[in-house]
Amino acid sequence: MALQPIIRSQARPAAAADKTAAVRPAARDSRKRYCIILRIRHRDLNPDEITAALGWQPNVSWRAGEESVTPTGRPLASVRTDGLWSRQFEWRTDQAISDSLNEVLQQLAEHQRLFHRLDDISAQTALYLQLPGSLNIGDHIGYETLGKFANLRIALEIEVFPDWT
Numbered sequence: 001m002a003l004q005p006i007i008r009s010q011a012r013p014a015a016a017a018d019k020t021a022a023v024r025p026a027a028r029d030s031r032k033r034y035c036i037i038l039r040i041r042h043r044d045l046n047p048d049e050i051t052a053a054l055g056w057q058p059n060v061s062w063r064a065g066e067e068s069v070t071p072t073g074r075p076l077a078s079v080r081t082d083g084l085w086s087r088q089f090e091w092r093t094d095q096a097i098s099d100s101l102n103e104v105l106q107q108l109a110e111h112q113r114l115f116h117r118l119d120d121i122s123a124q125t126a127l128y129l130q131l132p133g134s135l136n137i138g139d140h141i142g143y144e145t146l147g148k149f150a151n152l153r154i155a156l157e158i159e160v161f162p163d164w165t
Helices: 047-054 098-109 112-121 143-152
Strands: 032-042 059-060 065-071 075-079 081-091 123-131 153-163
Touching: 032 098, 047 059, 047 081, 047 112, 081 098, 098 112, 098 123, 098 143, 112 123, 112 143, 143 153
Parallel strands: 123 153
Antiparallel strands: 032 081, 032 123, 059 081, 065 075
């Protein structure tokens, strides 16, 4: 079964309202939330080739030489210097981060030759882990998982966003 690029959990039912709700602290969602983004960059990258090879539509893509735009689509006075293909996977779950990384890596392992070819041309290929800074969240990423990154020649990048909700 192929991993679906956006993973969302089911909504929890709302609690019944009562007159004391205003004085109680807000209920906290104890589930972890994070994003794992597959990102590929290279000056000669053709995003359509990556889409065809992986069978996933990118959230963001462009070719070198295209006009630069902001995330909202406003044109900038520059052109892209490299090509980019990026696909985001989102989790709101009790599942460990390492388990989610392994799910993505298992799907990518089917395309090992693609990632080796990308590495051979010096493309930057990474799984980028975005963590919210508003939560105490972490995990143990074992050598078995790190070995999968090495076998695919994919880097692991990690960033924390302090005000991400």
